[in-house]
Structures are given as C-alpha cells and as structure tokens.
Amino acid sequence: MAAEDLREVPNIPLPYSKAAQDTTWQEVKFPPNTVKVTLRPVSAMLFSFVSGITGATEPADGGASGSTTHTFIANATAPIEIKIRDRDYPIADGVYATSIFVAAVTGTSDFSLMFEMAG
Numbered sequence: 353m354a355a356e357d358l359r360e361v362p363n364i365p366l367p368y369s370k371a372a373q374d375t376t377w378q379e380v381k382f383p384p385n386t387v388k389v390t391l392r393p394v395s396a397m398l399f400s401f402v403s404g405i406t407g408a409t410e411p412a413d414g415g416a417s418g419s420t421t422h423t424f425i426a427n428a429t430a431p432i433e434i435k436i437r438d439r440d441y442p443i444a445d446g447v448y449a450t451s452i453f454v455a456a457v458t459g460t461s462d463f464s465l466m467f468e469m470a471g
Contacts, residue, residue, distance in 0.1 A: 355379035355413045355451070358467070366467040372460040373397070377420070379413035381451040383467050387438070389452055390466040392431040396457040398423045399432070401449040417455035425457065 358368065361383045368380065377400070382389070391399055400411040400423045408421040417423065426432045437448045454463055 357381045358383045364469045369464040371462045374460050375456050377411045377415050377417050377453040377455050379451050379453050385469040386467050388468040389434045390431050391426050392464045393426050394462040395428050397426050397461050398455045400453045411453035
C-alpha cells in the first residue's frame with residue numbers, strides 16, 4: 353500500500369475520503385500548513401501518529417495496526433478533531449505531526465478526513 357501524499361494540494365480546507373480501509377495502517381500525509389484534522393469513520397477505526405517516543409512501536413504505511421504502541425479509537429458516533437499545531441503560534445517545522453495513520457478496528461471501514469490549514 354502506498355501512502356496518500358497530499359503535501360502538494362493547495363485547497364483550503366481539504367476534504368479527503370477513502371472506502372474500505374482494512375486493519376493495516378493507511379498513511380495520509382498532510383497538506384502544507386495543516387493545523388487541524390477531523391476524522392469521521394463509518395465504523396470504529398484506530399488512528400495514530402509517529403510519536404518519536406524511545407522504544408515505541410511506530411505506525412508504518414501498510415503495517416499491522418495491532419503492533420503500534422500508541423493508538424486511539426475513533427467511533428462512528430461523532431467526528432474526532434485533532435489539533436496539530438496552533439494557527440496563530442505555529443511551532444517549529446518537524447516538531448508536529450506531518451501525517452496521520454488510520455486502520456479499521458475489524459474488517460474494513462470507510463472514512464473521511466477534513467484538513468484545515470493556516471492562511
């Protein structure tokens with residue numbers, strides 16, 4: 353599986369959807385200056401980011417989601433909003449997440465992401 357690379361997409365905001373994601377990680381690389389990502393799965397999904405924590409098992413595109421150390425579950429009942437950095441006071445490049453990893457908890461799930469960016 354190849355990472356979905358949105359780093360060159362200029363649209364603000366940017367909706368992104370994918371059907372039938374299985375239980376392996378799908379990496380979606382953020383468009384430039386992303387400050388917030390909203391995840392809305394159709395059924396329960398795991399999501400994760402590369403943490404940089406020593407000894408953590410990090411997510412990898414196409415990798416098994418069950419072996420990742422730090423994950424969170426998003427349910428279909430409400431979208432999850434994830435603040436990546438502050439719009440007014442962005443932190444240094446390379447310190448904040450540059451992609452999100454998503455995987456179905458079981459079977460497959462459709463999902464949508466909404467990226468919001470700084471102007």
